[in-house]
Structure formats: structure tokens, C-alpha cells
Amino acid sequence: MSEHTSARGRGIRFEQVTVAYDGTAVLEDFDLEVEAGEVMALLGPSGSGKTTALRAVAGFVRPARGRVRIGDRDVTDLPPHARDVGMVVQQYALFPHMRVADNVAFGLKARRTPRGQVAERVAEALEMVGMGGYARRYPRELSGGQQQRVALARALAVRPGVLLLDEPLSALDARLRSGMLAELDRLHRELPDVTVLYVTHDQVEALTLADRVAVMDRARLKEVGTPWELYRAPRGSFAASFVGSANLLPVTRAGEGKVRFGDTELRVATPGPGATPGPGAGEAAATLCVRPHRIVLGDGGANVLRGVATAVQWRGATHRVAVEVAGHEVVADVPESASTPHVGDRAAVSFAAEDGVLLDD
Amino acid sequence: MSEHTSARGRGIRFEQVTVAYDGTAVLEDFDLEVEAGEVMALLGPSGSGKTTALRAVAGFVRPARGRVRIGDRDVTDLPPHARDVGMVVQQYALFPHMRVADNVAFGLKARRTPRGQVAERVAEALEMVGMGGYARRYPRELSGGQQQRVALARALAVRPGVLLLDEPLSALDARLRSGMLAELDRLHRELPDVTVLYVTHDQVEALTLADRVAVMDRARLKEVGTPWELYRAPRGSFAASFVGSANLLPVTRAGEGKVRFGDTELRVATPGPGATPGPGAGEAAATLCVRPHRIVLGDGGANVLRGVATAVQWRGATHRVAVEVAGHEVVADVPESASTPHVGDRAAVSFAAEDGVLLDD
Amino acid sequence: MLVHTRKGRWAVWAVFAVVFVPLFALPLLVIATASLSTNWSGALPSGPTGVHYASATRGESLAALSVSLQTALLASVAALAVGTWAALSAASLGRRGRRLMDALFMLPVAVPSVVVGLAVLVAYSRPPVLLNGTRWIVMLAHTVLVTAFAYQSVSAALARLDPAYAQAAASLGARPWYVLWRVKLPLLLPSLTAAAGLCFALSMGELSATMMLYPPDWMPLPVQIFAATDRGSLFTGSALAVVLMAATSLVLLAVSRIRTRASYR
Amino acid sequence: GGTGSAAAGDDKVVTVYSADGLKGERGNGWYDEQFEAFERETGITVKYVEGGSGEMVQRTEREKNNTQADVLVTLPPFIQQADSKGLLRGYAPEGAAHIPESERPADGHYTPLVNNYFGFIHNTEKLPKPPETWDELLSKKYEGKLQYSTPGVAGDGTALLIKAIHDFGDRKRAMDYLGALQKNNVGPSSSTSKLAPKVDKGELLVANGDVQMNYAQAETMPHLGIFFPAAKKGAKPTTFALPYTAGLVKGGPHTENGEKLLDFLLGERPQREVSSVGGGFTVRDDIEARDDQAEELAALMKGVEVFRPDWEEVAGDLDSYLSGWKRATGS
Amino acid sequence: MTETLASRRPAGPRVRARSAAQRPGGSARTGRVWLWALPPLAVLAVSFLHPLVLVVRESFSGGTAAYRQVFGSEAFTDALATTVALALGATLGCVVIGFALALVVAFVPFPGSRSVARFIDVFLSFPSFLITLALLFLYGTVGMANGLWTGVTGAEEGPFHFLTTPWGVLLAEVTYFTPFVMRPLLAAFAQLDTAQLEVASSLGARPARIVRQVILPEAYPALMAGGALVLVLCLNEFAIVLFTGAKDVVTLPMLVYSKAILESDYVSACVVATVDVVLSVGLYGLYRSLTGRSSRRARAHA
Numbered sequence A, B: 001m002s003e004h005t006s007a008r009g010r011g012i013r014f015e016q017v018t019v020a021y022d023g024t025a026v027l028e029d030f031d032l033e034v035e036a037g038e039v040m041a042l043l044g045p046s047g048s049g050k051t052t053a054l055r056a057v058a059g060f061v062r063p064a065r066g067r068v069r070i071g072d073r074d075v076t077d078l079p080p081h082a083r084d085v086g087m088v089v090q091q092y093a094l095f096p097h098m099r100v101a102d103n104v105a106f107g108l109k110a111r112r113t114p115r116g117q118v119a120e121r122v123a124e125a126l127e128m129v130g131m132g133g134y135a136r137r138y139p140r141e142l143s144g145g146q147q148q149r150v151a152l153a154r155a156l157a158v159r160p161g162v163l164l165l166d167e168p169l170s171a172l173d174a175r176l177r178s179g180m181l182a183e184l185d186r187l188h189r190e191l192p193d194v195t196v197l198y199v200t201h202d203q204v205e206a207l208t209l210a211d212r213v214a215v216m217d218r219a220r221l222k223e224v225g226t227p228w229e230l231y232r233a234p235r236g237s238f239a240a241s242f243v244g245s246a247n248l249l250p251v252t253r254a255g256e257g258k259v260r261f262g263d264t265e266l267r268v269a270t271p272g273p274g275a276t277p278g279p280g281a282g283e284a285a286a287t288l289c290v291r292p293h294r295i296v297l298g299d300g301g302a303n304v305l306r307g308v309a310t311a312v313q314w315r316g317a318t319h320r321v322a323v324e325v326a327g328h329e330v331v332a333d334v335p336e337s338a339s340t341p342h343v344g345d346r347a348a349v350s351f352a353a354e355d356g357v358l359l360d361d
Numbered sequence C: 001m002l003v004h005t006r007k008g009r010w011a012v013w014a015v016f017a018v019v020f021v022p023l024f025a026l027p028l029l030v031i032a033t034a035s036l037s038t039n040w041s042g043a044l045p046s047g048p049t050g051v052h053y054a055s056a057t058r059g060e061s062l063a064a065l066s067v068s069l070q071t072a073l074l075a076s077v078a079a080l081a082v083g084t085w086a087a088l089s090a091a092s093l094g095r096r097g098r099r100l101m102d103a104l105f106m107l108p109v110a111v112p113s114v115v116v117g118l119a120v121l122v123a124y125s126r127p128p129v130l131l132n133g134t135r136w137i138v139m140l141a142h143t144v145l146v147t148a149f150a151y152q153s154v155s156a157a158l159a160r161l162d163p164a165y166a167q168a169a170a171s172l173g174a175r176p177w178y179v180l181w182r183v184k185l186p187l188l189l190p191s192l193t194a195a196a197g198l199c200f201a202l203s204m205g206e207l208s209a210t211m212m213l214y215p216p217d218w219m220p221l222p223v224q225i226f227a228a229t230d231r232g233s234l235f236t237g238s239a240l241a242v243v244l245m246a247a248t249s250l251v252l253l254a255v256s257r258i259r260t261r262a263s264y265r
Numbered sequence D: 001g002g003t004g005s006a007a008a009g010d011d012k013v014v015t016v017y018s019a020d021g022l023k024g025e026r027g028n029g030w031y032d033e034q035f036e037a038f039e040r041e042t043g044i045t046v047k048y049v050e051g052g053s054g055e056m057v058q059r060t061e062r063e064k065n066n067t068q069a070d071v072l073v074t075l076p077p078f079i080q081q082a083d084s085k086g087l088l089r090g091y092a093p094e095g096a097a098h099i100p101e102s103e104r105p106a107d108g109h110y111t112p113l114v115n116n117y118f119g120f121i122h123n124t125e126k127l128p129k130p131p132e133t134w135d136e137l138l139s140k141k142y143e144g145k146l147q148y149s150t151p152g153v154a155g156d157g158t159a160l161l162i163k164a165i166h167d168f169g170d171r172k173r174a175m176d177y178l179g180a181l182q183k184n185n186v187g188p189s190s191s192t193s194k195l196a197p198k199v200d201k202g203e204l205l206v207a208n209g210d211v212q213m214n215y216a217q218a219e220t221m222p223h224l225g226i227f228f229p230a231a232k233k234g235a236k237p238t239t240f241a242l243p244y245t246a247g248l249v250k251g252g253p254h255t256e257n258g259e260k261l262l263d264f265l266l267g268e269r270p271q272r273e274v275s276s277v278g279g280g281f282t283v284r285d286d287i288e289a290r291d292d293q294a295e296e297l298a299a300l301m302k303g304v305e306v307f308r309p310d311w312e313e314v315a316g317d318l319d320s321y322l323s324g325w326k327r328a329t330g331s
Numbered sequence E: 001m002t003e004t005l006a007s008r009r010p011a012g013p014r015v016r017a018r019s020a021a022q023r024p025g026g027s028a029r030t031g032r033v034w035l036w037a038l039p040p041l042a043v044l045a046v047s048f049l050h051p052l053v054l055v056v057r058e059s060f061s062g063g064t065a066a067y068r069q070v071f072g073s074e075a076f077t078d079a080l081a082t083t084v085a086l087a088l089g090a091t092l093g094c095v096v097i098g099f100a101l102a103l104v105v106a107f108v109p110f111p112g113s114r115s116v117a118r119f120i121d122v123f124l125s126f127p128s129f130l131i132t133l134a135l136l137f138l139y140g141t142v143g144m145a146n147g148l149w150t151g152v153t154g155a156e157e158g159p160f161h162f163l164t165t166p167w168g169v170l171l172a173e174v175t176y177f178t179p180f181v182m183r184p185l186l187a188a189f190a191q192l193d194t195a196q197l198e199v200a201s202s203l204g205a206r207p208a209r210i211v212r213q214v215i216l217p218e219a220y221p222a223l224m225a226g227g228a229l230v231l232v233l234c235l236n237e238f239a240i241v242l243f244t245g246a247k248d249v250v251t252l253p254m255l256v257y258s259k260a261i262l263e264s265d266y267v268s269a270c271v272v273a274t275v276d277v278v279l280s281v282g283l284y285g286l287y288r289s290l291t292g293r294s295s296r297r298a299r300a301h302a
């Protein structure tokens, strides 16, 4: 892996991009900067506009307003083939009449890669996604996951400066997926200049692979930050609940470092990055975010909530215990080995002061 | 939800089913019984034949050998429409010329559901997948996840006796997915006679929804059991590593309840359900399976392994710590809150005797 | 969506015009102009006039037009039905069976239409089936002549049809005919309408076989156009041709209005 | 004609198969007028089919097992051909007595209806003076500017052969001449009528035609002139009659009505209108038309020798004529 | 316009898995399938095959003498060669031009491009002899084109003299038959998965490559079917040839016509017709097997 000169250091910038279908905006005033060489994960509910954002970068859809830049070029009016992006689309869109190898070679040939190199790079890309043995198959002769891997190989083979991945691993099993994640990671280390915009609905994928995560909701960007920031100190309840699971408790502020949840007074260490303790802050309503795995059974923590266990679900490595407290369900993920209450039992859960994050909304 | 008489109590039985494409078997001597009203999850690597198994039940592919039964009928030679199955295929296959509502109504109309009921059942099914507002759209006007939900609604609307779901939630984000899982679960409680064969690559899906899990590998059935069995007491290393993550340590047996890993002697409580302590068992090679989340940092457990930390990865709720012990990487998932060693530090990990499972192979 | 730059698009359109205008637009324009001229002796026509249209919309011509429309309508519907049926059943045959069907349904266009006309006339001028002298023989011949086109279009489209749709439908409990009616045919609709239009237009313009067959009370318009031009009344013939084409385009327009959502574009 | 509506009462109809030319495309031709008058007079509707002169014979023959036509009208030699195939039956219409006997066959199987003559046309603008003899047509100035309809394909092409053979005296000389003419000839033309517009436009200088048709065409084609080349310098220009000839079809469904129609068409009034309405010449020798058209037509034919080919022989020898012509011209 | 077109998303996944096993060779099943093919076959047999058989029988009514005579004649062999050459040329022209025009209409649409496509369809209803006539007015020696030329340059004669050569026939046939290619092509284009075009383009493929490697293979069956039709139609086109009137353009159907109608030699006409049918079917078969091979390469198993 040596040459990929065209790719050097080109970030992506959305400037007030609005995309509309039949008058309804499915991407609205979208502002986002992905820095050169960065891996940005795009998270958001189904239909929130993630694919649309990618399509705007690839040039498949023209924004009604706003500009898209790649590096220092304004590409808004550029045709897709001049943008030097590689994309894996959600439905793969493999060329049905070409064998796997030809599918992967397509982009290379389109870019006039010397003939000698094509075969080698095709083999390399297929090997990377574990599809080396399927080069002579037609797409319709592959399973869903195999097709997806070919689509990924096809985009990787051209080593574009910008890689747009729309749920590229959604059809793969956990093991293969983590293998592929490792491959992508390795690739990114080898080609640190490649900028990656990555749509996923898998938390672990987003958290482990991405440098930063952008959370979208209903055509708009909600929050951007490093995985750590979003996970530990989200600003809004949407991002909080979308990145990882979260208990969002409606509380009222009760003075510096204190909130009230039902009858219980809770201590919180961080007032939340953007919390504005304005004049009426003393009694203002707020939301407290506590991650389920930060909640332990029993009353050992700083903040103790008491209620009735309403559900216990075994999830492999953990049990998820739901406890109803003051009319709200508080969920705790406890290690599988911990002993869990029975449904209907009275139960206490607790969490440390620094694990409660006060949100803006 | 009242009538679904045709559906009463019909299980699925694969009897030595072999399916071959161009001479290579992609499903081989497949023997599996899904009981009436049971939810069976099909797990397996990409290309292992899961979709093919479903297609054999639906009647899209004819086995070269073997029989498929639904209830007490041999359906091997029956056309798809006579089988009373509902299927969500991996690629959705929504009818592009029909609006969402018509797509969902298709099966109902095909089965001559009284006109009055159709609209109601369509609305109900769409509501269930959260697509109530999209009834008048065409499939191409939907996002990937929305399309998938319509496909699911289409299959659910007919309330077939047998439901075949091929990765029905793969395009959905975690939150929506767990909502849909809950819906599926509720549906199954309401229609307890529906037999479900469910392909997924999501562990949590498999473990929480399924009554039993079948693990496939390379066209063959590897292991069947309840999620708990497969998770806690897998027989083979394939199933062990496929259902949940697993440390598979090569060990030699060192007498009753003891094995040797490198220089260390480890205690194991269960000899593994099928372990045959035969004559040479005293020195035989075996594999020990330990789940990462059952391993704790430090030397507090019964079995202590010492080595050097090689990687620490933050995964949201947990840290994954890899420690190299006797040339093997041992992975531990420790709570996020635990303090983790630095890479390169010496580290000890330990696990309880009952958390080590000796495998057959 | 293929050419993204404005300049490129204009270039493509220019090339399109260069091919399109002399090859298609001008000939039609000439006919249209001729239909409005009194004579055309030099490079350009002279004497704009509407008298040719007056005679072209006379009772007899209108009757001929209506004959043509009825014939074409019936022939294209029949051809579409037979051709589609044949193509559908051919698709479920093996490779060799399909080849055979292809060849058989191709035959009518492989026979010079003069011969088709004569052969049909010979075959149906003798008992037990006496069709000569009736309008049915014209419709029969037209159907024979255009069925091949319906068959071809539909079977080409079938080859591209994704089997996943039919499978999904079947798994929802739809019987084969229901799948056919609600899934396959709608998905084929773009091709079906294309085929119907093709058949209709062809039948509207058919002359060689019709000449041999048409009964006195069933004279299609092309025969009349031929009769007019054959005696040198080029301009009246042109006017009749314009009427013929106008009627055809109207029908084609209507057919193309059969919107189908099966097309992605 | 083509009506598109259901046929009138079954026994009050007569079906005519005819070579094209006598029906006006604006409903003002000779047939149009006469058929209307006939229906007024007898209450019998005429159902009419037209086509090429050979085609109509072919069609009548193909329908032999379920004959539709009552009257067949076509040109020689096709009417003779039809007769020799046994498609016609004898009938002497009322007016037939006034037709010169030489124009009628002994068995009375057919009768001429409307007379017409073979002729040539030239572009009066670019070639104000038509060539007088056949030989002039060999001149270089006609290269690519001359065309005649193909013998064997178009009836008029065959007629040209007949005139050439007559003028040159024997077949060989005629064929040699046509062989020499080939270098000026543009090529075959299936239909004579297509040649007139070409001549009018100046695309061609000279082509063949027939008097009745060209006369009618001259209305819209101002540069059209009719002429008859002579055998050699000084000789009289020649032509011959190509009459529309009618016969009763054997086994026709309404033969009686057919007889009535023939009687009517050979009647005095219709025959008088042949020139004024049809642009042709009456076949009856007892009628002299006096309208403008008739005078103009008569002026055209003035000084032209009209010969009479032996149609029986032509019909029999047509094949050898054609192969001779093909050999001579390399077509 | 382009935006909205580009933005439509394909709804259809393209699962093309189809197994050999899906069409089991069980004889009962095959029988049933043939049963379904029966009605259209019966219609064809009654309406067409039966008359055709009569023609073939007629051609043998005098034994093979008529055949020997026809094959012996130079006119026939010349006509044969001309027919084949013209048909091949016109087919090539129609396929190339039809494909190019359809591409523009479907993928580089301009306001009114749909109506242009429909406009071309109108040629189907054109009695084909009128095209020859129109071309005469346009490109005849004193037609518009030459008239303009001489008017502008003052030259004696214009440059266009091809009308009475085979090229004139070719031009007329291309004009007349191109819609036969365009119609099925436009239908096929309409169903092309847009996502494939998008992906190809983002992989760096320029329009030419996309056309060649993505669109063409997908539209190939339709294109080839259209081509096959045109080939056979050209082999049997008669009116255009008849009305062009060129020295060296005599084709088999014309021979049939003149034999049957004018020479009243029905037996020879049937012989030529039979030969023509055999030729058409043969060429068609050859064409299909040539194009079929590459189409199978393009879309194996489809």
C-alpha cells in the first residue's frame, strides 16, 4: 500500500446542506465537518437522513441549498466520478452481470489502474473481506453477508480519499463483523489520510471505530463529539439515549450539585456541560442521565433509589433489571454473576454521584 | 387477534435436507426440529446456509435430498403459496409498484381476507413496526430501515402459522430494534401457536427472543440448545465462540476437575456435558471455554492467569482487556468503572472454577 | 443522471439533434408540409392550402380511419394477450422449449407480409372457415403480424424480472395466478405498454398484407393513402398520412399515460 | 368504398374488384358518381375494393372457393390472364353493341369500360420540347434523368415493352435499345404514379405514364407534359389503348346485380361523363363527348397513331418478354 | 430534473438467486408447463402456421422443379445477396442509433425528451412507402438539401445522390425501424436499478464506461431482441424497397411480390417465400446464438 496521492488530507464539510424530496426536507441545514483522516460515525434512527447525507457527499443527490466541500474543493456541482469517493450503499448495488472479481475491479479499471495492478489489488481487497474464494461467482450466487462484503471490497479497492460507508457490516455476524472492524481499523492506520464517514446502528462499531460520532434525528444534526464525550457527557437526552442505553430521569434542580427525583434527593457531580444555572434554576425541571451499567443493585452507592423489580432479562454477559421507582422504570445492567431480585420483589438500586449527568433538555 | 385457525400448532421439521447449487452442497444433511409455537434462532457465519434453510421451508428452493415437514404435512413438493408461511427475506423484496399499504395488504388479499378486515390489519401491522405514517409512500421513497420494517409488517400481517424471518431487523438502530423485539415478543405471546424460524447475527436478539438457538457452520448444523445451554455449557468450540464471545484456551486434562494451561493448573467444576473421561483422558488435549465477562482483573478468583496486558479497548459499558498468557491472548470484559491496567503492564486475571467449561473438541 | 455537467449535457443534446433532425424530424416535417401545399416542384413547396385536409376528413376517410383504429385496437389487444401468454409460458419452459417458442412466435415476421396476406387469404377462403370478404380476416392477419412484437418485448422483460418478487408474493400465500396478476404483470407493465404501443402503431400502418385482404366494407386508412398516392395525389395522401399519424400518436399518448410504478425513473 | 359500417341488405349489393384509377380520392371520380347514380336508379349498393391491376386478379383467384367479387375491372393483359384462369363468365352488356368489335373478345367474357392510352411525360420547365423519338432518349443529357416503371412489376412497365416492340418492329431490336437506354435509366420503379412527381420536380426529365392519370395529375403538377415518342425521325408518334376492362366473375354472389351494373356503366350517360369526370375516353363509338376535357384530350391524341397489341399473345408471352428484358438490361 | 431523477431510490433489491432446483425436471411438471403453452400455440397454429404450411406445400406442388429453377436464376441470387446485405446494414444502423437515442432520452433527459421518444414511435404507423417519398423531397437531386446547397454555393448540383442507391434504402429502413429498437430499450432502461449507476459513478466511472459496463449489459436482452426483430423485418421489408426504385436494389420480398402478383406465378412466389422464411429463420437463429452467447456471458443463469 503505497500510492494514493489524490487522497491526501481531504476532509468533508457540509455547509448548511438541505435536501428535500417533493418539498419535505429529509436533511435540513446540515452543518458538519469531518476532518481529513478522521473516522466519523453517523448515528441516528431509521429515516433520520443518514443515507441522504452520504448521498449528498457522493453526489447522488443535489442539495436544494448549501454546499458540500471535499478538501478545499466545492464539489456541490461536481459529478460523482470526479469526487474521488468510495461508497458502500445500503443495498450493495452489486453489478449483477459481473463476477465478483469484475465488480471489485470495476472502480480500478474506471480509474485506469495499470492492468498488472488490478488483479493484485482485487485479490487483496477480496482477501481483506474474506471473500478470496468467491472471485468467479456472480452476485446472485452469494449469501447476503457475502454480497455485502463484496460491496465493501469494491469500495476499498479503489482506495479513495473519502470513504462513505452506509451500514457496511449490517449483514454480518458479530464475529465476522469484529474481524472486519479490525481490518478497517488496520486499513485506516495504513492509510491515515482516508477520511471515513460511516453510518451504523451498531454502538460498538461506532464507539470503537470512530474518532467522532455525529448523532442525527429527523433530518437534523443533534450532537457531535468523541464517543467518550457522547457517552459520558452527552448534552441532550436524544444523544444520551441513542448512544448507549440511558436512564433519563425527570428531575428538578434542587441547588448546586443536587436534584430531586420524586421524593428522593440525588447528588450529581457534574452540572452538565451546558447547564445554565439561571435565576429560576433552583426549581427548574431537568433530565438526569444515568447509564444502566453504572447502576448497581443494592444501596451501596451515593444515590439510592428504591422500588419494585418489574423485569429481569438475561442478556448473555449481563442481566438487565428494571426497577420501578416513583412511577419511572430505572434500568440497571448488572453482571451476569450478580444475584438478581425476582420480579415483584422490592429492590434498591444505586449509583455514584459522578455517574449522573444533568442534560440540557 | 382472534382467528388464525390454520396456524394451530405446526412445527417445522428438516429431515436430512441437502440443498446444492451447481453440485456444491450449501445445506447438508440438515436435521432440525422446530416445535410448534417455538421461536428458533438460526445463528451462523455469513454463507453458512441460514438463508438457504429458510428458503427450503418457504419452498423457494427444492432440496436435492431430504424432506421438509410443516406440522404433519410433508411440504417438500408443495408450492410456496400452499405452505402457509410468512417470510421476510434478507433483501426485503418489497413490490416496487405498490404503495406501502398495498404491500402489506398483499398477503391478506391473496388469502381472501374479508375486505373490511384488510385495512384494519394493515394499519395494525404498520403501527406495530412504527410505519403508520408511511402507508401512502412507495418503497423507493423509504430509507433502508423503513423498507425493512415494511417487509416485516407485510409478513406479520398475514399471521401465518410459520414465520420465517431472515435478519428482519438488521437495518435498524439499537433502540428501534429493541422496540421491535419487544413487539415480536408481545406478538408471540398473543399468538403462541406461531412457529418462528429466525435468522440473526445479533446475539442479544438470539438470546432474548429465542426459545432455542441452532448454530450452523459451513452448510451443517453444529449445535442446538436453549440460549442458556449454548451460552453456559456449549459442547463445541464453534458454538462457544459463536454464541457470545469466548476465550478458548488449549489445555490438557490433568485429572478429575483439573486441567493444565501452559504452566498453570486450573480447576474446572463441570467436565463438560459430553466429555468422555476415557482411558487416555488423563493427558488428553482439550479446550477450555471461559466467557470474557466472567474473568475479573486481579488474582481474586480460583484460577489465576498472569501475563502482560496487550490491549485495552473501551466499549461503552465495559472495557475489553487483553492479556497475553503463555502465548495466548486472554480477553476479559470488565465494567467500565473498574480501573484497567496500561498496555504493557504486567496483569493478572482470574475466574471461578464453575466459569470454565471443558469442550468436546 | 449520467452526464453531470451542463456543457456535457448540451453536447449530448447537440449530437442527439444532429441524428434526430435529419433522420426523423425532417421526413415527418416534409409530409406535414406537403399536406398543406398545392404543389412542390422546386426545393420548397408552394401554395399553402387546407383543401387536402378537407378531403382527408371527409366521410369516407373518417370511416377508413375508424376502421384502422378498430382493427389496430383489436389486433394489438389480441396480440398482447397471446404474446404475453406465450412469453409467460415460454419462460417456465426449459431452455430448449423456450428456444422453440421463440422461433415459432418469430415466424410471422420472418414471412414477407405479402405472403402472409396471400396465405391467410388462401387458407380462409375455403371451408370450413370462410373469412374472406369479412373484416375478421383483416384483423386476423394484423394480429398474426404483430403478435411477434408483443411476444418479443414481453419475453425480453421477463428475462430481467427479479424472481425475488414472485417468491415473496408466493410466500405470502399468493397463488400463481394471483402472483401473475398482482406482481408479475404490474412489474412487466412498462414492457407491456411498450409492446401494446408497438403493436398498435404497426397495425395502423400495415399495408402490404391488408391490400390483399381487405373486404369492401372494411378499408383501412393506409390502403386509402396508398390509393391516393398511387394515382399521384401526393398531397392528399400526405394529409391522410398526417391524419393517420395524429390518430396513432393520440392513442400512443393514451397508452403511455398508463402510469406504472414499476419503473424506477 | 370503405365504410366501416355494416353492409347494406344482402341481396341489394354488388361487389366490384377494380384496378385503381377511376375512383377520386376526394369522392369525385367517375366511379364515385356512377355508383351513386346506379344506387339511386336500382337501389343496389356497390361495394368496392381496389388494388393493383395484377393484384385484383390474384385476389379473385385466391378466393375462388368463396368468391366475393361480382365484377372484376382491370387492365390488359391482366383481364386476359383472369379469363385464361377461368375466372370470368360471359355476358354481353346492353351497350356493348356500340363498342368496336375489335375491342371485345369473341366469347364476350369481358368488355372495356373506359379507354385510356399509354404515354410519356416530360418536365415542361427544364425540357420544354419533348424528345420526338426513342433514340433521342439515349442522349447524354438524360443520364440519371430518365426512369420507367419496371416491366413485370408495374403494368405500365410492361406496356412500355409492348410499345417498344411495336415501334422497333421486333423484339430483339427493342431489347437492344432498352439495354442501351439502361445507362440513362435511374432504375426500376414499382409504380408509375411515383414518376410523375419526380418529373414535375425536375428530378427526372422523362418518364412513362398514362394519359388519363397524367392528365389528372397535371392539375397539381404544373410542369408535367404528355408526349408520345415515335419509332424514328419522321414517323408518327404511336400509342395504344389500355382500357379499363370489366368482366363478370364466375360464381359471384350477386351476378345479376353485376350484370345490371355493367349495363349501367356502358349506358349513354355514364359513358358521356368518362372524359369530363374521369379524364378518360369513352369506349362507345356512338358517343362523342363535347366538354372541355374531352377536347383537350382529343387535342393531345391528335396525330398519334393508335395501334392495337394482341393481348392474348401478350398475356401468353409475358414471361418471355420479361426474361428478355431482364437479360438485356441486366436487371 | 436531474436531481429529482437521481434522487429516487431503488425500492427493489435484486435478489437474483435462482436455483437449478427451482425448475425441477419432473416430467409431470414439465407436462403441465407445456399445457400452459398450448393455448397460444394453438392460436398461432390456426391463424398462422396452417396458412404457412399451405404456402410451403404449394411451393412443392411441382416437385422440386420450381426450386431448381428459382435457384438457377441470377436474379434470385443477386436478390438474396442484396437482401442479406441490406438487412445486416440496417440492423446495425438501427441498433446503434436506437441505443444512442434511447440513452439520451432515458439518462440525459431534456424537457420534452419523452415526447421525442413518442414522436419516433409514430414512424411505426407510417406507411413505410411514405418515408421514401419524404426522403425524396429531402435528399432527391432537386430536393431541399440539394436545393439549399446549390442555392448557397451556386454549384450546378448538390452533393446528395445516394437516394437511388442501396444507401437510400438503408437510410429509409433505419428511419423506419429504429423505433423497434428504441421501444423495448426504453422499457428496459426504465427498470434499471439507479443505485448501480450511482455506485459505478462514484467508483470513478465516466459516463462512457457506465454505459458500456453497467447499462449495456442490463439492457442487452432488450437490445438484442429489438435487433433480432429489425433484422427479420428488414429481410422482409418490401414497401420501402419497392418505392425507392434503384437499379441494384432488388430484394427477395420484391421478387415474391412480382412473381405472385404480377407474373402470376404463385408457385415460384411460394418457393421464394419459403426460401425467404428459411433464410430469415436461419439468420435469426444465427443472430440469436451469436448474441445469445455474449448475453449469457453477460447474465449467466439469469
Ligand SMILES: Nc1ncnc2c1ncn2[C@@H]1O[C@H](COP(=O)(O)OP(=O)(O)OP(=O)(O)O)[C@@H](O)[C@H]1O
Pocket (backbone or CB within 6 Å): A140, A141, A142, A143, A144, A145, A146, A171, B021, B022, B026, B044, B045, B046, B047, B048, B049, B050, B051, B052, B053, B090, E017, E018, E019
Ligand atoms: N444461487 C447460488 N449459486 C451458488 N451458490 C449459492 C447460491 N446462493 C447461495 N449460494 C451459496 O450458498 C451458501 C449459503 O448461502 P446462504 O444464503 O444460505 O448463507 P447465509 O447463511 O444466509 O449467509 P448470510 O448471513 O451471509 O446471509 C453461500 O456460500 C453462498 O455463496
Ligand SMILES: Nc1ncnc2c1ncn2[C@@H]1O[C@H](COP(=O)(O)OP(=O)(O)OP(=O)(O)O)[C@@H](O)[C@H]1O
Pocket (backbone or CB within 6 Å): A021, A022, A026, A044, A045, A046, A047, A048, A049, A050, A051, A052, A053, A090, B140, B141, B142, B143, B144, B145, B146, B171, E007, E008, E009
Ligand atoms: N425518494 C424519496 N422520496 C421521498 N422521501 C424519501 C425518498 N428517499 C428517502 N426519503 C425519506 O427521507 C428520509 C431520510 O431517508 P434516509 O435514507 O436518509 O434515512 P436513513 O437515516 O438512512 O435511514 P435508515 O437507517 O433507515 O437507512 C426518510 O424518512 C425517507 O422516508
Ligand SMILES: [Mg+2]
Pocket (backbone or CB within 6 Å): A050, A051, A052, A090, A166, B143, B144, B145
Ligand atoms: Mg439509510
Ligand SMILES: [Mg+2]
Pocket (backbone or CB within 6 Å): A143, A144, A145, B050, B051, B052, B090, B166
Ligand atoms: Mg442470508
